[in-house]
Amino acid sequence: MMRFKRQEPFRYQFGQPLPCTFRITHIGEREVETDKGAAEIHDISPRGIRLETNLNLPIDSAKGELEVELQFTIVDQPINVRGIVIWKKTYVNKFQYGLSLEISKQEEIQLIGEIKRHAAMYARKKESK
Template structure:
């Protein structure tokens, strides 16, 4: 497994962000699984760390797994694709690192939403 941390920033949510995901490809084979529930712990324009109770078969010899995630950061629904690059197993949960495959336009939209969320979160903390 490889790690890619040369990104300009990685935003860690104070409270994990709920999302849904489904597997769209395993190796060269296109698939369409049911949606699963997960939480996004941190995000960058190039990657996501998510946690779910579902055990994805990334250790198999069938090839890389591509997933499609749906989430809303502030009020903008996002639909992005990514490839699972690592997995960590905990007692009843699994964390996955995803490398996002997004366009420049989607990247700019994602950065804007992260900045809006960070500003709203900072204002909430100040008012307490």
């Protein structure tokens, strides 16, 4: 029997990757203040995000978890969330990261609402072509 790690209701894939900015807030127990980096969100769920950037983040299990703060707008509500980097994939000159979101129930409701609004708008755009 196969087991799936993702115990989440849905994962939304953006047709066009969504631009965002992020900064590292913690490396292990140590609080850090990095400059903002640019990235693109490829897919999102209330529990996680897959993003791509040309920045090589220092993911090193010896130093502990890497926590980042993301800022993005799906439709028109600016969203700020924190996440823990749980995986990394290296491509030619890009890096993809999987983040596990650390969000409250309220933030989760806001996020789901924005994803649904985006999906509805995207569906309307496709129909009108």
